[in-house]
Amino acid sequence: MQRLYGVWGGMMRKNKLDKSKLLALGDRFRIYILFGVIFIFMSLFAPRFFNSYNLTTILRTVSMNATIALGFTIVMICGEMDLSIGRTATFAAVIALTLQKKFGYGISVPIAVLAGAGVGLLNGILVAKIKINSFIVTIGTMTILQGATYTITGGNSVSLSGDKVFAISDFLAKPLLPMLPPRVLLTILFVVVFHLFVSNSQWGRNFYMVGGNRTTAWLAGINTDRITITAFILSSTMAAVAGILFAMESSAATLNMGDNSLMYVVSATIIGGTAMSGGKGGILRSVVAVLSLEMLYTGTILFGFGNEVKIFISGLILALVVLYEAYASYKHEKTIGQRAVLLEELAQAKEKI
Amino acid sequence: MNGIQKVDTRALQTNRFSKLLSSIGIYAIAALFIVLGVVLQSMGIINNFLTTQNMMNIVDAVALLGIVAVGMAFITYSGHYADLSAPTTIALTGIVSVELLRFGFIPAIMGAVVVGLIIGIINGIVIGKFKANPIIWTLAMSYVSMGVIRFVWVNKQIYPDVITDDPFPVMLFDNIYRFRFFNAISLPLIIMLVLVVVGQFILKRTAFGAQLKLTGSAKRTAKFSGINVELMIALAFIISAFTTTIAGLAITSLSRVGAYYNGAGYDFRAVTAIVIGGMTLAGGRGSIIGVLGGTLVIGLMNNIMTLLGVGTFSQDIIRGAIFILVVGINAKTLRSMGRDDA
Known part of the structure; x- marks a missing residue:
C-alpha cells in the first residue's frame, strides 16, 4: 500500500514537475510568443501592414x-x-x-x-x-x-x-x-x-x-x-x-x-x-x-489613430509593465518562506536525492 | 561594556561641510548669493539686482518652486527620492481647472484637487503597497498623464477667457497668482509660507513625522516596530501631489493658459532645492526649513545667472552639475563618517 502510494506520489510529483517546466518554458519564450501574436494579428487585420x-x-x-x-x-x-x-x-x-x-x-x-x-x-x-x-x-x-x-x-x-x-x-x-x-x-x-x-x-x-x-x-x-x-x-x-x-x-x-x-x-x-x-x-x-x-x-x-493615441498607449504600456513587475515581485516576496512553498522545495530536494 | 566601546568613533564625528549644508547653514549660502549680487551690481557687471521689482520676481519664483518642493520633500524624507510626475501633474491639474472654469470657480479648483489627489493616491498605492521603484513609476505616471492630456485635448491650449463668457470666475482665476496683499505679498508666497510652517510642524513635532523619519531611514525597522510603512509612503506621495496641484493652479493662473508644457522642469528644480537644502536622498534627514533655504538659493542663483546673461539652457548644465556635486559630496561624507552604507 505504502509502495503504491509512493508510486502514485511520484507520478503526481512528476506531473507537477512537468507543469512547472512547461510554465518556465512559457515564461522563457513569452516575448517570442508575444512577438508572433502581434505580428500575426497586425498582418491579418491592420490595413497595409503586411507588405x-x-x-x-x-x-x-x-x-x-x-x-x-x-x-x-x-x-x-x-x-x-x-x-x-x-x-x-x-x-x-x-x-x-x-x-x-x-x-x-x-x-x-x-x-x-x-x-x-x-x-x-x-x-x-x-x-x-x-x-x-x-x-x-x-x-x-x-x-x-x-x-x-x-x-x-x-x-x-x-x-x-x-x-x-x-x-x-x-x-x-x-x-x-x-x-x-x-x-x-x-x-x-x-x-x-x-x-x-x-x-x-x-x-x-x-x-x-x-x-x-x-x-x-x-x-x-x-x-x-x-x-x-x-x-x-x-x-x-x-x-x-x-x-x-x-x-x-x-x-x-x-x-x-x-x-x-x-x-x-x-x-x-x-x-x-x-x-x-x-x-x-x-x-x-x-x-x-x-x-x-x-x-x-x-x-x-x-x-x-493619431499620434496622441500612440503617445497615450505607449505611456500606458510603460505604466502597466512597471506595475506588473512590481506586483510580481510583491507577490513573490509575500510567498517567500510560506508553508506551501517550503513543502514544494522540500519535495524537489527529496526527488534530487 | 566592551560592546558599547566598540561603536565606530567615526559615527560620533561631525563633518563641517555636511553641517553647513544641513538646515540653517543653507541660509548663509543664500546670504552669500545676495552679497554676490550686490557686489556684481556695484562692479557694474549686472544691473537691476537690488531693485524692488527684481526682489519681488525672486520671491515669486521661489514661492512657486517652494510649494512644489515642500510637498516633494516628504517623499525624499521617506526615502523615495522624488516625484518625477510633478510637471505633468502641474499641467494636467492646470488644464482640468481651466476646462472646468465654465462651471464656475469653485468646481474648477475642486476638479484640479481631485485630479491631483487621484494621481497622488495611484502613486502612493503602487509605490507604497507594491514597492515599485519610485523614479521609474513616477516617470511612467508622467507619461500617462501626458498621454491623457494629449488624448483628451489633442495638442490644444485652452484659455480661461475663451472657455467661459462669465468674467467673474476668470477674474478670480487670474488672481490666484496676481492678487497681492498690500500690493506686495502675493498669494502663492503666503501659501508657501503656510505650507512651510505646517510641513515643518508635521515633520518634526507629530507622530506622523517621526514615523516617516523611521520609514525613511530604516524601512525594515520601521515595519517591525509596528509602523504602517505602506501608509506612510502613500501619504508622502499624496501630500506631494496635493502641493503640486496648488502650484499647478498658480502656474496656470500665471500663464493664463492650460497646456501640456506647463510646469516643465519643476521636478528637477524641486529635487535640487531639496538636496541643496540638506535633505539627503537616503531619507530621514533634513527639514522643511532647510528645503525653503534650498529653494531660496536656487531662486537667487537663477536670477543672478539670468541677469549675467547666462542662457536658460546653460543654466540647466550648471544646475545639473551642482545637483550631482551636492549629492555626491553628501553621499561621500555620510559614508566616510560611517553614518550611511548606501
Missing part, C-alpha cells in the same frame, strides 16, 4: 531604439538604470552634425561617439565609485545633457545639405538586400555581436553575476566597479551610435529626437524579461520586444 514597404519602414524605425536597447539591457542586467540614454542619443547626434560642417563625418562621428562614451564613463564612475544611486545620477546627467544640447545648437534643430551628405543618407536608407538597407544590416550586426558578447563571454557572465548579487560577485573575485562602469559606457556609447546613425540617415537632428526612446526602451527591456532588480534578461529578448512594440505602434497608426 515589404511597410516592413522595411518598421525595420528602419526600429533600428534606433533597438541599438539603444543593446547597451541599456546590459545596464539593467547589472541591476542599474540609465535614464540618460535618450538625451545621450540627441547630444551625440547634434555633435556629429554640428562638427560635420567644419571637419566632415570622418572626424565628427568618432568625436561624437567618444562624447557618448564620456557620458557613460561619468555615469559609471559616479555610480560605482562615489556610490550614488544610478537613478539619481542619470537624472542629473540627463538635465546636463539637455542643457548642453540646447547650448550647442542655440535651441534650433541642425540640418545638413550637400551632395556628399545626401549620398551618405541615401546609402544608409536604400535597401541593399531585399528589405534590408545598410542601417538595418548594421543594427543586425550590432545585435549579433552584443548577443554573443553577453551570452558567451566571461565579461558577459560577469554582468549577470554583478546584477544578481554584487557582494557574491565581489567575493568571487570580480572587479564589480569595473563591470558597472563598463556597462554604463556600453549603454551611452550605443545610445550615441544610435543617435548618430539616425541623424546621418535623415541628415538632420531635432532637439527632441531621443525623448521618446527612454520610455520605449525601458518598457521594451522590461517586457523582454530583463528584471529591474538585475541578474536576469538577455539582449535578443530586448530587441524582439522593441520590434514587437514598434509593430504595435505602427499598427495603431495604420488603424487610423
Whole structure:
C-alpha cells in the first residue's frame, strides 16, 4: 500500500514537475510568443501592414531604439538604470552634425561617439565609485545633457545639405538586400555581436553575476566597479551610435529626437524579461520586444489613430509593465518562506536525492 | 561594556561641510548669493539686482518652486527620492481647472484637487503597497498623464477667457497668482509660507513625522516596530501631489493658459532645492526649513545667472552639475563618517 502510494506520489510529483517546466518554458519564450501574436494579428487585420514597404519602414524605425536597447539591457542586467540614454542619443547626434560642417563625418562621428562614451564613463564612475544611486545620477546627467544640447545648437534643430551628405543618407536608407538597407544590416550586426558578447563571454557572465548579487560577485573575485562602469559606457556609447546613425540617415537632428526612446526602451527591456532588480534578461529578448512594440505602434497608426493615441498607449504600456513587475515581485516576496512553498522545495530536494 | 566601546568613533564625528549644508547653514549660502549680487551690481557687471521689482520676481519664483518642493520633500524624507510626475501633474491639474472654469470657480479648483489627489493616491498605492521603484513609476505616471492630456485635448491650449463668457470666475482665476496683499505679498508666497510652517510642524513635532523619519531611514525597522510603512509612503506621495496641484493652479493662473508644457522642469528644480537644502536622498534627514533655504538659493542663483546673461539652457548644465556635486559630496561624507552604507 505504502509502495503504491509512493508510486502514485511520484507520478503526481512528476506531473507537477512537468507543469512547472512547461510554465518556465512559457515564461522563457513569452516575448517570442508575444512577438508572433502581434505580428500575426497586425498582418491579418491592420490595413497595409503586411507588405515589404511597410516592413522595411518598421525595420528602419526600429533600428534606433533597438541599438539603444543593446547597451541599456546590459545596464539593467547589472541591476542599474540609465535614464540618460535618450538625451545621450540627441547630444551625440547634434555633435556629429554640428562638427560635420567644419571637419566632415570622418572626424565628427568618432568625436561624437567618444562624447557618448564620456557620458557613460561619468555615469559609471559616479555610480560605482562615489556610490550614488544610478537613478539619481542619470537624472542629473540627463538635465546636463539637455542643457548642453540646447547650448550647442542655440535651441534650433541642425540640418545638413550637400551632395556628399545626401549620398551618405541615401546609402544608409536604400535597401541593399531585399528589405534590408545598410542601417538595418548594421543594427543586425550590432545585435549579433552584443548577443554573443553577453551570452558567451566571461565579461558577459560577469554582468549577470554583478546584477544578481554584487557582494557574491565581489567575493568571487570580480572587479564589480569595473563591470558597472563598463556597462554604463556600453549603454551611452550605443545610445550615441544610435543617435548618430539616425541623424546621418535623415541628415538632420531635432532637439527632441531621443525623448521618446527612454520610455520605449525601458518598457521594451522590461517586457523582454530583463528584471529591474538585475541578474536576469538577455539582449535578443530586448530587441524582439522593441520590434514587437514598434509593430504595435505602427499598427495603431495604420488603424487610423493619431499620434496622441500612440503617445497615450505607449505611456500606458510603460505604466502597466512597471506595475506588473512590481506586483510580481510583491507577490513573490509575500510567498517567500510560506508553508506551501517550503513543502514544494522540500519535495524537489527529496526527488534530487 | 566592551560592546558599547566598540561603536565606530567615526559615527560620533561631525563633518563641517555636511553641517553647513544641513538646515540653517543653507541660509548663509543664500546670504552669500545676495552679497554676490550686490557686489556684481556695484562692479557694474549686472544691473537691476537690488531693485524692488527684481526682489519681488525672486520671491515669486521661489514661492512657486517652494510649494512644489515642500510637498516633494516628504517623499525624499521617506526615502523615495522624488516625484518625477510633478510637471505633468502641474499641467494636467492646470488644464482640468481651466476646462472646468465654465462651471464656475469653485468646481474648477475642486476638479484640479481631485485630479491631483487621484494621481497622488495611484502613486502612493503602487509605490507604497507594491514597492515599485519610485523614479521609474513616477516617470511612467508622467507619461500617462501626458498621454491623457494629449488624448483628451489633442495638442490644444485652452484659455480661461475663451472657455467661459462669465468674467467673474476668470477674474478670480487670474488672481490666484496676481492678487497681492498690500500690493506686495502675493498669494502663492503666503501659501508657501503656510505650507512651510505646517510641513515643518508635521515633520518634526507629530507622530506622523517621526514615523516617516523611521520609514525613511530604516524601512525594515520601521515595519517591525509596528509602523504602517505602506501608509506612510502613500501619504508622502499624496501630500506631494496635493502641493503640486496648488502650484499647478498658480502656474496656470500665471500663464493664463492650460497646456501640456506647463510646469516643465519643476521636478528637477524641486529635487535640487531639496538636496541643496540638506535633505539627503537616503531619507530621514533634513527639514522643511532647510528645503525653503534650498529653494531660496536656487531662486537667487537663477536670477543672478539670468541677469549675467547666462542662457536658460546653460543654466540647466550648471544646475545639473551642482545637483550631482551636492549629492555626491553628501553621499561621500555620510559614508566616510560611517553614518550611511548606501
